Amino acid sequence: MTRIAAIAVFWTCLLAVLYLLRRQRNVAFWPLLALSAILLFNLFFTPHFYNLEMRGGHLYGVPIDIINHASKVAVLSLGMTLVIGAGGIDLSVGAVMAIAGATMAHLNIEAGMAPGYCILAALATGLLAGMWNGFLVAIMEIPPMVATIILMVSGRGVAQLITSGQIINFNNPVLNFIGNGFILIPFPFILTLVVFGVTYGVTRGTALGFMIEAVGDNEVAARRAGLSAKTIKFLVYVFAGLCAAVAGLVHTSNIRSADANNIGLYLELDAIMAVVIGGTAMTGGRLYLASSVIGAILIQALTTTMYAKDVSPVVAPVPKALVILAVCLLQSERVRRYLADRPNRAQGRGNE
Amino acid sequence: MRKLLASVLGIALAAAGTFAGEITVGFAQLGAESMWRTANTDSVKGEAARRGINLVFSDAQQKQENQIKAVRSFIAQGVDVIGLPPVVESGWEPVLREAQEAGIPVILTDRRVDTSDESLYTAFLGSNFITEGENAGNWLVRELMGRYGVVKGEVFELVGTVGAAPAIDRKKGFEAVIAKHPNLNIVKSQSGDFTRAKGKEVMEAFIKSPEWDKAATKIIYGHNDDMVLGAIQAIEEAGINPGKECIIIGVDAIADAFEAIAQGKMHCTVECNPLLGPQLFDMVEAVVAGKEVPKTVYSIEGTYDYYCAEALLPWRRTLY
Structure with a gap:
C-alpha cells in the first residue's frame, strides 16, 4: 500500500515538474518527457522496476542502479556541455578516464601511496590532459575535433603504459567508496550533484556562462566585445578534463580494478549524446547543464530497461536508437513548428 | 626474377x-x-x-x-x-x-x-570456442549431479561482445550440452561486452529481476572471467554469498579467476590456452x-574448479 502511495506521489511530482518546464518553455522538458515515457512504460510492463527497499543501510532497486550508472556519463556531459557550448568538442574524455583510473590504481598498488594522494594525482592527470587539449585548441588553433582525437587515440596507450598492460586490482576502503559507496543514495550520484551544483553556480552565478555562450555563438564578435576567447576556450577544456578524471575515478572504483583497455571506452560518444538530447546545439552558443544530466539519466534508463525487459543484446540497440531519435526530432525547430501548426492546418487556417 | x-x-x-x-x-x-x-x-x-x-x-x-x-x-x-x-x-x-x-x-x-x-x-x-562452451556445460552437469543428484537449475548468462566468434561459439557449445537436460535452462542472457564493468552492471539487473527470486539453483555462466569477476562484486554488494548461494562458471582461466575460486567466490573456469x-x-x-600433420589441431585446454584452484594459483600467476 505504501508502495502505491509512493509511486503516486512520485508521479504527481514528476507531472508537476513537467507542467512547469513546459510553461516556461524550458529545454529540459523534452528529455524529461522522454524519461517519463520510459518510466511510464516500466510502470505498466516491468512490475519489479519500482521495487525500492532498504538493504544494507541504503536504498536498493532498479532506479538506484540507473542513477548510479548514469553518474559517469552525467559528470562527463557537464564538462562536455561547456565545451560544446563554447563551440568545441572533446573526444578524448573516455581516454582521460582510463588515464585517471590507471594513475589512481598504480599509485595505490605499485607505489603504495595513501588514497588521498592517489585521488589528487588522478585529478591532476585530468587537469593536465585538459590543459593539453586547451593548448592545442585555444593557443595553437587546431580544430577541436582534430586536436582532441590525438589524445583520444594516444591516451588509452598512456593508460596501458601506466598499468603495464595488466588489470590492476585494488582493495582500499576509501578508493572503493568513490564508485560503490552509499549515503542513502549512491555516492557517484552525490558526486554528480556536487559537480552539477558547482558548475551551475560558477556559470550561472557569474557572467562566465554568458561569456562561454558568447564565444560559442560568435567568437569574433565576442573578441571584439572585449572577451578573451582564448582564455575561455582553454578553461572549458581544462574543466572537461577534470570532469573526465572524476568520471574515471568513479568507473575504476566501481569495479575495484583499473582496466585500461575498457574504462571509458566510447563514453565520449554517450556524453555527447547526453548533451545533444539535453538540447545543447552542436553549433555552440547555448548551454543547458541540468538538461544534459537528464539526458545522461535517460540513456542509462534505456539501457537498464533493456536488461530488465530481457531484450536480446542483438536487437537492444534498435529501440534505444529509436527513442534517442525521437528526442532529437522533438528538439528540431522544424518538427516542432510542424507539430504546433498541425491543429491550424486541420482547420484550414495554415499560415504558409 | x-x-x-x-x-x-x-x-x-x-x-x-x-x-x-x-x-x-x-x-x-x-x-x-x-x-x-x-x-x-x-x-x-x-x-x-x-x-x-x-x-x-x-x-x-x-x-x-x-x-x-x-x-x-x-x-x-x-x-x-x-x-x-x-x-x-x-x-x-x-x-x-x-x-x-x-x-x-x-x-x-x-x-x-x-x-x-x-x-x-x-x-x-x-582454441575451439565451441569445445570451451561444452566444457563449461559438462562441468556444470557433473557438478549438479554431484551436489543434488539431479540436473536442474536456472542459468543467468553473461554473453560476450555481440557478434564476436568466442561469444557465439561459447554460447553454442554450452547450449548444446544443456539442451539434453530439460530442467536446466538459460533464463536470462545479456551482453557484458567481455568487460568487468558491464558484467557487474548486467548482474545488478539480473539480481533484481523476478527470475532471480524464482530461481531455485542460481547458476551464472560468463563467456569470460572478467565479466564474471564484475558479476561477483554485484552479487556480494547485494548481500548474497556468491560461493554458497550460486554456482559460478567463467572462461579463460586468468589468474584472477583462480584467486576468486580459491577464495570460494567462484566455482569453475574453463581454459582458453595462450x-x-x-x-x-x-x-x-x-x-x-616430412610427417603428415592434421589440418586442424586444437590447443589442449583444461577445466579448473575449486578442487585444484588454490593449489594451482601460484603457478597460474607465473603464466598470465
Whole structure:
C-alpha cells in the first residue's frame, strides 16, 4: 500500500515538474518527457522496476542502479556541455578516464601511496590532459575535433603504459567508496550533484556562462566585445578534463580494478549524446547543464530497461536508437513548428 | 626474377640450416594487445629456446601490412616453417601463395584465414570456442549431479561482445550440452561486452529481476572471467554469498579467476590456452621431418574448479 502511495506521489511530482518546464518553455522538458515515457512504460510492463527497499543501510532497486550508472556519463556531459557550448568538442574524455583510473590504481598498488594522494594525482592527470587539449585548441588553433582525437587515440596507450598492460586490482576502503559507496543514495550520484551544483553556480552565478555562450555563438564578435576567447576556450577544456578524471575515478572504483583497455571506452560518444538530447546545439552558443544530466539519466534508463525487459543484446540497440531519435526530432525547430501548426492546418487556417 | 633469387637464396639458407641440424622458424606475431597475447609470445619464445630452435620473431603491432612484410622477409630468409596468427581473416591469399611457391609450410595459430583454397596453409593450431562452451556445460552437469543428484537449475548468462566468434561459439557449445537436460535452462542472457564493468552492471539487473527470486539453483555462466569477476562484486554488494548461494562458471582461466575460486567466490573456469608454444613446435618438427600433420589441431585446454584452484594459483600467476 505504501508502495502505491509512493509511486503516486512520485508521479504527481514528476507531472508537476513537467507542467512547469513546459510553461516556461524550458529545454529540459523534452528529455524529461522522454524519461517519463520510459518510466511510464516500466510502470505498466516491468512490475519489479519500482521495487525500492532498504538493504544494507541504503536504498536498493532498479532506479538506484540507473542513477548510479548514469553518474559517469552525467559528470562527463557537464564538462562536455561547456565545451560544446563554447563551440568545441572533446573526444578524448573516455581516454582521460582510463588515464585517471590507471594513475589512481598504480599509485595505490605499485607505489603504495595513501588514497588521498592517489585521488589528487588522478585529478591532476585530468587537469593536465585538459590543459593539453586547451593548448592545442585555444593557443595553437587546431580544430577541436582534430586536436582532441590525438589524445583520444594516444591516451588509452598512456593508460596501458601506466598499468603495464595488466588489470590492476585494488582493495582500499576509501578508493572503493568513490564508485560503490552509499549515503542513502549512491555516492557517484552525490558526486554528480556536487559537480552539477558547482558548475551551475560558477556559470550561472557569474557572467562566465554568458561569456562561454558568447564565444560559442560568435567568437569574433565576442573578441571584439572585449572577451578573451582564448582564455575561455582553454578553461572549458581544462574543466572537461577534470570532469573526465572524476568520471574515471568513479568507473575504476566501481569495479575495484583499473582496466585500461575498457574504462571509458566510447563514453565520449554517450556524453555527447547526453548533451545533444539535453538540447545543447552542436553549433555552440547555448548551454543547458541540468538538461544534459537528464539526458545522461535517460540513456542509462534505456539501457537498464533493456536488461530488465530481457531484450536480446542483438536487437537492444534498435529501440534505444529509436527513442534517442525521437528526442532529437522533438528538439528540431522544424518538427516542432510542424507539430504546433498541425491543429491550424486541420482547420484550414495554415499560415504558409 | 627477384622471386627466383629469393627462393634460390631461401633454398640455400634452408639447406645450410638443415645441414647444421637446426630448424629455423619465422613467427609473425600480430602484436601485444592483451595479457593473453603477451603470454602467447612468451610461450612461443620460451619453447623455441628450450628445443634449440632458431626463432625469427617479429611484432606487427596489430597491422596486417606489417605481418605480410614479416612473412615476405621470412620467405626471403628461407626459414623452414612460418607461424602466423593472422590479425584479420581476409587478404592473405597472395602472400600465402608466395610462401607455397617457395615451398615453406605455414602454420596458422589461434585465428583462421578466410580462403577458398585450404592448401595455402599447412595446418591451423588454436582454441575451439565451441569445445570451451561444452566444457563449461559438462562441468556444470557433473557438478549438479554431484551436489543434488539431479540436473536442474536456472542459468543467468553473461554473453560476450555481440557478434564476436568466442561469444557465439561459447554460447553454442554450452547450449548444446544443456539442451539434453530439460530442467536446466538459460533464463536470462545479456551482453557484458567481455568487460568487468558491464558484467557487474548486467548482474545488478539480473539480481533484481523476478527470475532471480524464482530461481531455485542460481547458476551464472560468463563467456569470460572478467565479466564474471564484475558479476561477483554485484552479487556480494547485494548481500548474497556468491560461493554458497550460486554456482559460478567463467572462461579463460586468468589468474584472477583462480584467486576468486580459491577464495570460494567462484566455482569453475574453463581454459582458453595462450600457451601454444609446445604444440606449435611439435607440429613444426613433424612438418620438417616430412610427417603428415592434421589440418586442424586444437590447443589442449583444461577445466579448473575449486578442487585444484588454490593449489594451482601460484603457478597460474607465473603464466598470465
